[in-house]
Amino acid sequence: MMNASAPLDEAYLRLHRTGPEFGGDRDGNHGLANHGPMAAEVLVRRGHGAQVSPWLDTYLARLIELPSSREPINEQNLRDALGGGRARVGDWAEYFTRQMAEHPWLHVLTTWWPVLLPGITAGATHGAIRVGHAVRSLTGGVGELARAELAHALAFWAARCRPIPGATPPSGNLSPEQALAGIPHLADQSGVIARRLARLADVPGWPAAQAALRAPANADDVPKLLDELVRAATVRYLHHAHGSPILLVHTATAPNAIKHTLPALPPEMWAPSLAAVWSAVAAIVSAYEPGHTVPQAELPDVPRADDPIAELLERAVANGDEHVIKFTDTAVDVYQASGDPDALRAAVRARHLIVPE
Secondary structure, eight states: OOOOHHHHHHHHHHHHTTSSOOOOOTOOSEEEEOOHHHHHHHHHHOGGGGGGGHHHHHHHOOOOOOOOOOOOOOTTTHHHHTTGGGGGGGHHHHHHHHHHSSSSSHHHHHHHHHHHHHGGGTTTTTHHHHHHHHHHHHTTTEEEHHHHHHHEEEEHHHHTTTOTTTTTOOOOOHHHHHHHHHOOOOOOOOOHHHHHHHHHGSSTHHHHHHHTTTOOSSSGGGHHHHHHHHHHHHHHHHGGGOOOGGGGGHHHHHHHHHHHHGGGSGGGGGHHHHHHHHHHHHHHHHHOOOOSSGGGGSOOOOOOSSSSHHHHHHHHHOOOOOOHHHHHHHHHHHHHHHHHHHHHHHHHHHHOOOOOO
């Protein structure tokens, strides 16, 4: 019998020859993230491992080769290399591959997590999301190739590390649903994400809106708050996705990735993780969410099937878009935890709005 992780191992082998992003300008900026490892992890975990190889056959054609290391990173220059962009991706990949060979993966993760956390918007949060999927592979029993995947994920995060202007930790008493409703929108929602986020510091009420979220009472309260944030963002997507169907997906998938990474982290890192991802979610909402919602009558119904979860996952796989696959995975998590049918409707909405290239 084939090992259940075999399709993911094969995917990692094929994908680790490619870079973590592609496209963009001639300087390698403003490109798209390589979602291959993340989508493959979802497909395998959700029982669609047989679809991984054919999905990759198409997806790999969009990717570029992993840049080679040009200036090795060491203890003396690593701080200067943070946020160095695509030019340093190969250097960081070589560095973290070396770290994984010399230390247990948990040691590498917990050493670098607090260093990278302030730059959580790296690659539109894809650095942190990719780390989260790698950790799920490792805790799920995938071995050496998942360690290599974690190295690549951390390398992407480090190369694209980008702080959020005016990031403010929660200290209020609002629920995630209420706090999301209070995020002020950028007056000018134009340009690539880096340019939009750079304008956040000028938004009136931006720090106060972040601070309004209820602060966790203790570390044990963090998973509950993250659950609430993922649910609120998923359901909010249903009503606001038309503003930016792809970017707004990450308001749900980013905190979900953080939530699933928490068990691998010491409890003292949990509250800072919540604070960082909350600011990232708020930043994407401010930069991309439209000021109006879609009328209820125009929104999709809950899937009519004996097993709506299986139906949603099958349709996401058939759609083939990496964002649809990942968002459906998160929406299913929300539905299984809460029973909220709007989570399923949000997944249908994503599939209707995001058409694969």
